Amino acid sequence: MKRHLWFLLIMVGMLALLLSACGGAAPTPDPAALDAANAKVAEAEAMAKDAQATAEAAQADAAASQQEIEAAKAEAEAAMQEAEAAKAEAEAAMQEAEAAKAEAETSEEMAAGDQATLAFWNMPFVTQEVSPDYVLQWEEDAKVELPNIIVDNFYGPGKYKDQRDKYLLQAESGTPDVIEGLLEDTAAYVQTGLIEPLDERFAAWDESDQFVESTLAPLTINGKLYGIPYNTNARAMVYRKDIFEENNLKVPETWGELIETSRKITELTGGETHGLFLCSEVGDPRAPQEFISWYYQVSGGENMFSVGADGTITVNATVEQFEQVLTLYDEVFKTEGVEYPGVDPNVRGTGWPVEDPGYVAGKWAMAPMGPWLWGRREESDIAKDILENKTGIAPLPVAEGGTPATYLEVKPIMLNANSENPDAAWELIKFITSKEKMGQWLADSGGIPARKDALELPEFTESDIGWWLQGFANELPKSVAQAPINWGPVSEANMRAVNFVIYDEQTPAEAAQWLYDTIIELNENGEL
Numbered sequence: 001m002k003r004h005l006w007f008l009l010i011m012v013g014m015l016a017l018l019l020s021a022c023g024g025a026a027p028t029p030d031p032a033a034l035d036a037a038n039a040k041v042a043e044a045e046a047m048a049k050d051a052q053a054t055a056e057a058a059q060a061d062a063a064a065s066q067q068e069i070e071a072a073k074a075e076a077e078a079a080m081q082e083a084e085a086a087k088a089e090a091e092a093a094m095q096e097a098e099a100a101k102a103e104a105e106t107s108e109e110m111a112a113g114d115q116a117t118l119a120f121w122n123m124p125f126v127t128q129e130v131s132p133d134y135v136l137q138w139e140e141d142a143k144v145e146l147p148n149i150i151v152d153n154f155y156g157p158g159k160y161k162d163q164r165d166k167y168l169l170q171a172e173s174g175t176p177d178v179i180e181g182l183l184e185d186t187a188a189y190v191q192t193g194l195i196e197p198l199d200e201r202f203a204a205w206d207e208s209d210q211f212v213e214s215t216l217a218p219l220t221i222n223g224k225l226y227g228i229p230y231n232t233n234a235r236a237m238v239y240r241k242d243i244f245e246e247n248n249l250k251v252p253e254t255w256g257e258l259i260e261t262s263r264k265i266t267e268l269t270g271g272e273t274h275g276l277f278l279c280s281e282v283g284d285p286r287a288p289q290e291f292i293s294w295y296y297q298v299s300g301g302e303n304m305f306s307v308g309a310d311g312t313i314t315v316n317a318t319v320e321q322f323e324q325v326l327t328l329y330d331e332v333f334k335t336e337g338v339e340y341p342g343v344d345p346n347v348r349g350t351g352w353p354v355e356d357p358g359y360v361a362g363k364w365a366m367a368p369m370g371p372w373l374w375g376r377r378e379e380s381d382i383a384k385d386i387l388e389n390k391t392g393i394a395p396l397p398v399a400e401g402g403t404p405a406t407y408l409e410v411k412p413i414m415l416n417a418n419s420e421n422p423d424a425a426w427e428l429i430k431f432i433t434s435k436e437k438m439g440q441w442l443a444d445s446g447g448i449p450a451r452k453d454a455l456e457l458p459e460f461t462e463s464d465i466g467w468w469l470q471g472f473a474n475e476l477p478k479s480v481a482q483a484p485i486n487w488g489p490v491s492e493a494n495m496r497a498v499n500f501v502i503y504d505e506q507t508p509a510e511a512a513q514w515l516y517d518t519i520i521e522l523n524e525n526g527e528l
Contacts, residue, residue, distance in 0.1 A: 115147075115150050116150070116424035117149075117150040118177040118419075118421060118424060119151075119154065119175045119178070120151055120152070120155060120176060120178045120179075121155055121156030121157075121167065121178070122181075123156070123181075124180070124445060126158040127159070127353075129375050129445050130441060130445045131444055139151070146427060148424065149424050149428060151428065156176065156179075159353075161283045161284070163179070164181065164185050164488070167181075167189070167194070168192065168194070171194040171417075172194070173418065174419050174420050175416075177415070177416050177420075177422075178414070178416065178419075178425050179414050180412070180432075181414065182285055183218050183219070183409065183411070183412065183481065184285070184482060184487035186218075186219060186221065186226055186227055187485055187486050187487065188487070189414065190226055194417055195226050195414040195416065196414075197224040197226060198226065198227070198426075199224055201426050202225055202228065205430065207430075207435070210453045210454075211228075211450055211452075212229075212450055214408075214481075215410050216229060218481040218482070218484070222311070227413060228412060228413045228414075229410050229411065229433075230413055230433045230442075230450055231409070231410070231447045231449070232408070232410050232449075232450050233409050233448050234370075234407070234409070234472055234473075235293045235369070235370060235406045235407045235479070236368075236370075236393050236396060237367065237368055237369065237393070237395065237396050238366070238367055238369040238392070239251060239366045239391070239394060240366070240386070240391065240392075241390060241391065242390040243273065244365075247264075247265075249264065249265070251392070251394050253395075253397055255328050257397060258276070258328075258366075259342060261366075262275025262276035262343070263275060263342045265365045265366075266340040266341060271344075273365050274342065274343060274363065274364045274365070275343075275365050276364060276365070277344075277354075277355050277359065277366070278332060278333075278367075279351045280329070280349055280498050281349055282495045283351075284352060285352070285491075287351050287491075287494075287495050288490075288495055289407050289409065291494045291498065292304070293406045294328055295325050296406065296407070297402035297404070297405050298324045298325060298402050298403075300402075300403045301405040302316055303483045304317045304482075304483065304490070305483040305485050307485065313528050315523055317516065319513055320512075322511075323509050323512035326501050328399075329501050329502055329508075330508050333348060343364075344363070348502050349499060349502075349503075356373055357379070359373065359386070360376045360377070360379060360380070360382070360383035360387060361380075362386060370409060371442075371445075371447050371469055371472045373446060374387060374468050375444060392471075393468070393472065393474075395475060404478050405478050405480055406475050406478055407482075408479035408480055408481045408482075410450070410481065413432050413433055435457070436457070438451055438454045439455070440457075440459060443460060443463065443465060446465060446469070447469075448476075489522050490528065493518045493522070497512070497515040498511075
């Protein structure tokens with residue numbers, strides 16, 4: 001509008017100039033018209049300013065609206081996040097409610113008597129290798145630490161041979177769920193598919209790194225772990241140090257010295273205390289362990305068998321090695337021409353149930369032994385005095401020209417492959433082999449735990465058992481674990497050969513040949 005007025009005025013001026021140039025007189029502008037025009041211009045300028053102000057106001061309103069929109073959007077996003085958080089809280093609350101419900105249902109089931117009932121067979125609880133007081137405490141602890149499990153207080157038939165034989169017959173029924181035993185039993189149970197591999201369970205256990213590696217290796221067959229070790233030891237010799245000191249006797253270091261000293265003690269005591277005891281019962285678990293200790297010394301510490309990667313078994317033993325071992329038995333049991341035999345002839349064909357109580361009663365002065373004997377110190381004042389004050393521990397005497405070596409014992413806890421409650425059974429195994437339970441068990445019975453942390457318990461560090469355990473632990477570096485074969489028929493053959501000799505039915509050479517031929521046949525027939 002303003003530009004139009006200025007254009008109009010310019011045109012009027014140009015017209016006046018044109019007329020003047022043409023000689024005509026310019027008309028005099030009408031003041032009223034000029035005032036009116038100026039008023040129009042002013043009005044137009046005012047209107048333009050108003051329009052500009054209106055536009056600026058509208059622009060400011062738009063900016064404010066945009067900010068309001070952004071703020072509203074932010075509020076909406078915050079509200080959405082709050083809603084998501086509330087949803088998550090609600091889901092968590094629901095999960096907690098479900099867990100509480102499940103726990104309540106479990107409690108109701110327990111109250112209704114739906115706990116898993118498990119059978120745990122083990123020899124020490126039956127034969128009192130551990131004290132009855134300890135067994136009672138173990139049972140109470142199990143109730144507290146395993147509230148979902150009832151452990152049957154029938155702990156099996158007792159002796160390892162009876163336990164093994166009965167397990168082989170009835171394990172498919174699912175009973176017992178958990179079994180303790182000897183290293184020699186493991187391969188037999190694996191061959192018959194009666195124990196479950198524990199690799200995955202053990203690897204997932206956050207305490208698996210506490211176990212001594214050398215105790216796991218013998219229980220690993222074809223790359224799978226079939227038992228959790230709880231007890232380990234090396235065979236040594238206990239001897240009556242009071243008798244040796246009183247009679248100025250040297251602790252024997254060779255087989256020849258063992259034969260001579262055992263006969264001498266029998267003579268010095270008038271037969272009241274025989275010099276030596278060796279297990280010789282067919283079927284006794286301790287007897288073949290003693291036999292194999294002597295065998296390792298004449299084999300250079302090598303195993304009687306080798307097992308190839310394909311499972312092929314090779315017999316490494318020789319007739320000559322067997323003859324050396326059997327000659328030792330012949331000499332210490334000999335009565336013909338020997339007035340004072342090293343071993344009481346009345347205990348021929350007996351095993352550990354005679355050996356252990358006989359030693360703590362003072363009936364023999366030397367015996368191959370493991371740390372479990374400590375558990376018998378509470379049997380009588382005599383037993384306590386003999387074990388705590390009158391016993392020394394020494395390495396087994398070594399064959400002339402032989403290698404210092406001895407039997408490594410590893411006792412496992414195994415899971416029945418047919419158990420109806422394998423998960424509960426695994427929880428029981430973890431309880432049995434926990435730091436505290438393993439330590440307390442072996443401190444009571446006198447054993448070396450298979451866990452490193454268990455040896456740090458006060459039961460070991462602050463008690464009188466330290467010297468005792470150390471005496472057997474000293475033999476661990478020279479101990480040899482048995483090959484993973486079925487040792488049952490081999491152990492029986494070993495002890496039958498011993499009995500041929502000690503009952504004078506065969507000479508050591510004849511019995512050695514019989515034993516070698518028998519083992520070769522067992523291997524060829526696939527019985528190992």
